[in-house]
Amino acid sequence: MAFFTTNYSNVNNNQGNYEPLPDGKYEMLILSASEEVAKTGSRSLTFKLVVRNDLDQALPATNGKYHNRIVWARVWKNKQTGTYNMDNLQYIMKAIGVPEGTPIESLEDFVKITWGKPVKVNVHLEDDDYHKGEKRNNINPWDWENTEFIKVAHTNKDGQVMNQGQPQTQQAPDINANSLPF
Known part of the structure; x- marks a missing residue:
């Protein structure tokens, strides 16, 4: 059985809009x-967020126009203490509705x-420190809010509907060491 079959029909869906x-x-x-480590050695808790595609009609100017776009948000560890600012993590817990x-x-x-x-997050456009003259997105921890749309019908790239915001699987695939090329 093949690992996958090539199919390039969806390769250019983004039309170069990055x-x-x-x-x-x-x-x-x-x-x-x-948790990730930057080239400088700094550690961050990095979130991969996707603009929901189930709200095109409710939010045509934002979600409708930019659905399925990916944005990363980071919460950095303090270099001196080696710990996260717990207030920053609290903003995120409150936004997702943890009691x-x-x-x-x-x-x-x-x-x-x-x-x-x-x-719901407030996305900011700011100057990119590493690529002079370019812009990048930033989401501060205090810019996270409770969603106004609890019921989720977002469809992932495989056509599966997310079940009330829960990912389809939360565990890594089982990898056989004998199948690795090294």
């Missing part, structure tokens, strides 16, 4: 969250809780 999103509030889903007083046991638990959740 410009940052315009400033504004967008209804999004958190596709993933993970007051809920204990979060670990960063892994925090990540699992956020996956697939709908949120």
